[in-house]
Amino acid sequence: MFTSQGPTLRELAEQALTSVERGYDLLAPKFDHTPFRTPDRFLDATAAVLSRLGPFDAGLDVCCGTGAGLRALRTVCRAQVTGVDFSAGMLATAADQDRTRRAAEPSERNGDPGPEVHWVRGDALALPFAGAFDLAVSFGAFGHFLPAERPALFASVHRALRPGGVFAFPMGAPSPVTSPLHWALLGFDTVMRVRNRLRRPPFVMYYRTFPLGEVRADLEAAGFAVELYPLEEFGRRPDGSPRCRLVVGRRRD
Template sequence: MFTSQGPTLRELTVQALSSVERGYDLLAPKFDHTPFRTPDRYLDATGAALTRLGHFGSGLDVCCGTGAGLRVLRTVCQQQVTGVDFSAGMLEEARGAAGEQAGAAGPEVRWVRADARALPFRDAFDLAVSFGAFGHFLPEERPVLFGEVHRALRSGGLFAFPLGAPPPLGSPLHWSLLGFDAVMRVRNLVWRPPFVMYYRTFALSGVRGDLERAGFAVELYPLEEFGRRPDGSPKCRLVVGRKR
């Protein structure tokens, strides 16, 4: 799962026994060499789908990590893009990567340290995206999270993110994710501070309801690059909430 440049088992153990913020501060220098970094195929598919929905003025990457998602915003936004994360270590890595690309054409890039549950923006963006971060929020936190993104968007603005279909019941991946979540729940029962990271708490039905209650009109777009399941449903969708 990890390259030779990724974290060691000892480093991962220390990170897992830390808070979410501290864990990601420690992981940040090697994060892009782990499977936790959103694969390029998801970023590219999202960017292609958003291009078909139009071009945007300003964009926000919620829980931006080391900044991989900014490549999507830079392709569809014309004015300014902003990455927000609560990990200082992640933002430092993102700034460094952006500095290496400083000569590239595109919108202005800025970075803000903040908790996604208390965003310091109001009516500021035309598009918000997020990649791979929702497992760090418990289901009961989603209304606050989605409400903050809603307030950060201008009227008619979009909140978009890819969401994969759950693996088939009985598949190795299903049992792997189930086991991971079980281990994390036990860890959080016996160890403080908690490290919130679950893979099976972000089901489409609940997410769609929370988005609608936050004030979004929700549309689903199949990402055909990932194919379809035997029943014909897409293996991955782009969830798009439009601020009413």
């Protein structure tokens, strides 16, 4: 699962036994060499759908980590993109990587510097923005929020958006009970629940606490009109339903 540049098993154990924030501070330098970094195909599929829903001026990546999601935002936002995360280590790595990318791509931009990039340390449950963005995205972060926290999370994003602004994120279909992945994720969640009962501070990271029906209801309660877009790049299940969707909530006022 990990390259030789990724964290060792001992390092992962150390990170899992601390808090979420401290764990990601420790993991940050090696995060992009793990399977936890959102694959580019998810980012590109998301950007393809968003390009049809724009244009957008200002975009926000909620729980941006090392900044992978800005790959999607930069292609659909004209003025500025902002990454927000509560881990100082992840933000520092994101900023370093963005500087390296910009230095390596001047000829490809043909003199166009692209949207301005900003990095902000903040709590997704209380984002330090009000009506500042046309678009918000998030990738792979929702397992860090308990179901009871979803209303506050979605309300926080809603406040950060301008009227009519879009909140988008990809969601895979649940694995069938007969799939090894189903049991692997169930086992992971079980281990994390036991860990959190026995040790403080808790490390909140679950894979099976974000079902589409409940998520859609919470988005609508927060003031979003919700639409689902199939990401056909990932194919369809035997029953014809998409294996992956882009959930798009548009702020109602």
